[in-house]
Amino acid sequence: MQRKLSFQTRSEDEEIKEAGLVIDFDEIARKGKMSKEEELVAKWFGIYSSRQPGNHMARIVVPGGQITSSQARIIAAVSEQYAQGKVAVTTRQSVQLHWLKTPSLPDMMRTIGEENLTTFHGCGDVNRNVAACPLAETCRYRRVNVLPYAREASRLMANSRDLDNLPRKFKITFSGCGAGCAQPYINCVGIVAVTRGTPDGGEEHGFKVVIGGGMGWLPFLGQDLFSWVPRDRIVPLCRATGLLFRDHGDRRDRSKARLKWVVHRKGIDFCRAEILKNLADEDVDTTGFETGPVEDAGVPYPARPLTEQ
Numbered sequence: 001m002q003r004k005l006s007f008q009t010r011s012e013d014e015e016i017k018e019a020g021l022v023i024d025f026d027e028i029a030r031k032g033k034m035s036k037e038e039e040l041v042a043k044w045f046g047i048y049s050s051r052q053p054g055n056h057m058a059r060i061v062v063p064g065g066q067i068t069s070s071q072a073r074i075i076a077a078v079s080e081q082y083a084q085g086k087v088a089v090t091t092r093q094s095v096q097l098h099w100l101k102t103p104s105l106p107d108m109m110r111t112i113g114e115e116n117l118t119t120f121h122g123c124g125d126v127n128r129n130v131a132a133c134p135l136a137e138t139c140r141y142r143r144v145n146v147l148p149y150a151r152e153a154s155r156l157m158a159n160s161r162d163l164d165n166l167p168r169k170f171k172i173t174f175s176g177c178g179a180g181c182a183q184p185y186i187n188c189v190g191i192v193a194v195t196r197g198t199p200d201g202g203e204e205h206g207f208k209v210v211i212g213g214g215m216g217w218l219p220f221l222g223q224d225l226f227s228w229v230p231r232d233r234i235v236p237l238c239r240a241t242g243l244l245f246r247d248h249g250d251r252r253d254r255s256k257a258r259l260k261w262v263v264h265r266k267g268i269d270f271c272r273a274e275i276l277k278n279l280a281d282e283d284v285d286t287t288g289f290e291t292g293p294v295e296d297a298g299v300p301y302p303a304r305p306l307t308e309q
Helices: 012-018 026-032 036-045 070-081 102-113 147-158 231-248 259-268 268-281
Strands: 047-049 055-060 095-101 172-176 191-196 202-210 223-229
Touching: 012 231, 026 102, 026 223, 036 047, 055 102, 055 259, 055 268, 070 095, 070 102, 095 102, 147 172, 147 231, 172 231, 191 223, 202 231, 223 231, 223 268, 231 259
Parallel strands: 172 191
Antiparallel strands: 047 055, 055 095, 191 202, 202 223
16 A cells, blocks of 8 residues: 655544555455554454454444344354454444454454445444444334334445545434433434324324534533434435535544534534535435424333432
């Protein structure tokens, strides 16, 4: 890989990314090591290099946290063969394998691919695993089963080549009700299912959206983007928000490159206008998007306990 020299003020990571996000794991396995540039690009394919030379972690993407029994068996088999028989499950529903040796990486990736599992976009400056409520399909308080939406959003974002190079990582989460079990307010995009009454006495389901949440050295709570988004347009909204982040995120200072800083610097009104423009550019009808108060008419959910200050 060759680096392009320029006089622009950008982070070193940005220069490496601009050189190309292509990597040959078979060649890496043959030579038994990675260059500095390859270690960075490998993250786009879910591979983190360890501080112990020759060891790696692989993050398997599991949209919504749901796997099949056959996928569970292949993960277990791969763990036994390549990862000391251990499997880690992350707080955002991915699966991690540790202590992988450099020569085993391509074989491991091909093996999990037999059951439609992938490490692609498990790490790197991309949309990360799309998380959802752990009881998305069965919770008695759910307004909508959000799992299909999480899986479709993951598919769209992973297939969007124009979102392969974001300023930093980008995280989306879906909650089935206002209890927020998927932690919507501390993710880049937090989506919460809402039920409201209709004039004829019936009910309809949609989503509330907040953006710009995040933890780290300076935490931010997500701000209200829309109080109501029709269900059939929530997935395009995820992509439109990713485009906002791609175009306005900080590519000079990685410590301030998350979407929360875009919302903080530009303001929620600017972000909303840009997202609506992105949707219009892709012929997505934004009729019915609302920002005013929406009363949730769903089954009351338990209040979360508050910690005394």
